[in-house]
Amino acid sequence: MSKKLIWKDLDRKKLNSCRIFDLYEVSRLSPVGRERRFFILDAPDWVTVIPVLTDEHGDECFLIVEQFRHGSSSITLEFPAGIVDEGESPENAALRELIEETGYMAGNLINLGSVSPNPAFMDNLTHTFAAFNLELVAKQNLDDDEFIHIHKIPVKEIQKKMGTEHYSNGVMMMALAFYNRWRKGI
Amino acid sequence: MSKKLIWKDLDRKKLNSCRIFDLYEVSRLSPVGRERRFFILDAPDWVTVIPVLTDEHGDECFLIVEQFRHGSSSITLEFPAGIVDEGESPENAALRELIEETGYMAGNLINLGSVSPNPAFMDNLTHTFAAFNLELVAKQNLDDDEFIHIHKIPVKEIQKKMGTEHYSNGVMMMALAFYNRWRKGI
Numbered sequence: 001m002s003k004k005l006i007w008k009d010l011d012r013k014k015l016n017s018c019r020i021f022d023l024y025e026v027s028r029l030s031p032v033g034r035e036r037r038f039f040i041l042d043a044p045d046w047v048t049v050i051p052v053l054t055d056e057h058g059d060e061c062f063l064i065v066e067q068f069r070h071g072s073s074s075i076t077l078e079f080p081a082g083i084v085d086e087g088e089s090p091e092n093a094a095l096r097e098l099i100e101e102t103g104y105m106a107g108n109l110i111n112l113g114s115v116s117p118n119p120a121f122m123d124n125l126t127h128t129f130a131a132f133n134l135e136l137v138a139k140q141n142l143d144d145d146e147f148i149h150i151h152k153i154p155v156k157e158i159q160k161k162m163g164t165e166h167y168s169n170g171v172m173m174m175a176l177a178f179y180n181r182w183r184k185g186i
Numbered sequence: 187m188s189k190k191l192i193w194k195d196l197d198r199k200k201l202n203s204c205r206i207f208d209l210y211e212v213s214r215l216s217p218v219g220r221e222r223r224f225f226i227l228d229a230p231d232w233v234t235v236i237p238v239l240t241d242e243h244g245d246e247c248f249l250i251v252e253q254f255r256h257g258s259s260s261i262t263l264e265f266p267a268g269i270v271d272e273g274e275s276p277e278n279a280a281l282r283e284l285i286e287e288t289g290y291m292a293g294n295l296i297n298l299g300s301v302s303p304n305p306a307f308m309d310n311l312t313h314t315f316a317a318f319n320l321e322l323v324a325k326q327n328l329d330d331d332e333f334i335h336i337h338k339i340p341v342k343e344i345q346k347k348m349g350t351e352h353y354s355n356g357v358m359m360m361a362l363a364f365y366n367r368w369r370k371g372i
Binding site: 002004005007015016019020021023026028031032036039040041066067070071072073074075115116117119120122123144147148149162163164168170171173174178 | 190191193204205206211212216220225252255258259260301303305307308309331348356362363
């Protein structure tokens with residue numbers, strides 16, 4: 001990588017605290033010595049869990065959550081996902097989000113990879129896991145502003161529709177891409 | 187989709203204007219009638235262009251831009267990408283970003299799909315295109331805060347590494363997933 005592309009930090013100022021991220025204005029010095037200001041979201045890491053199970057016909061399915069999303073003002077179909085709490089490992093966050101949103105406990109959790117959801121203005125990572133040996137052990141345990149329906153949907157359908165219709169969350173495309181590469185390797 | 191999951195808009199207040207997005211606080215009424223506040227980024231749409239060409243060995247390559255990213259404070263390897271200007275079509279934005287960042291003009295542009303980069307708190311879409319019949323017609327034409335190196339990298343290498351090392355931008359995983367589905371269909 002070329003060091004000629006690197007900007008130098010000058011200072012940063014917090015503009016807002018917004019529960020799921022803090023907004024900062026940062027000043028940086030360009031590779032040719034010009035000062036510029038940028039806006040950055042400082043956010044905790046995220047996790048996405050792909051829960052893999054078999055339906056009553058023997059078809060391989062993913063567990064999918066249906067929920068209202070406040071950015072797009074629309075209902076989406078997604079893998080269970082959430083925020084890694086402070087001091088929590090991504091693995092524990094994945095297991096916790098899975099059981100809270102679906103009631104399922106995973107006997108086997110595979111780490112598929114981590115990536116920046118958007119390095120242009122975010123400083124966090126999103127971690128993707130696959131969950132196997134699923135057992136329904138609890139009821140959903142949702143925050144009082146969470147309303148989620150659960151569906152068991154054939155993998156084939158999700159592979160075909162991801163990125164279209166209600167499968168409209170790009171972070172789920174990242175997760176499925178990690179899963180597909182891992183599956184090819186096993 | 188279940189209408190029981192839908193929240194109702196009450197009001198919204200702009201907190202900050204941040205050049206590449208505006209930060210809003212919105213109030214909404216939950217499906218069971220509780221009022222909650224959420225933070226949302228109102229952003230223009232984005233485009234990503236996958237430029238496909240052949241190198242001097244006859245291997246299929248993508249054009250890749252190497253640049254410093256201010257969110258992650260790191261250098262990344264990505265497809266050319268940018269913001270759709272007001273009144274501009276995503277197609278024109280894709281052609282414009284391609285020529286500005288790389289100097290290449292595309293003879294053939296394929297629309298691969300659009301998805302929300304993050305419906306949890308963003309209201310925009312990111313559009314992905316593949317560009318073929320590329321011809322080097324100009325020098326890079328960068329903003330004075332853009333510093334970009336260009337590379338021709340074999341598709342096989344990018345397929346293997348996307349989401350790892352310097353291929354650390356999740357939006358590029360979305361783009362490559364659209365491209366791979368389209369390639370399977372041709």
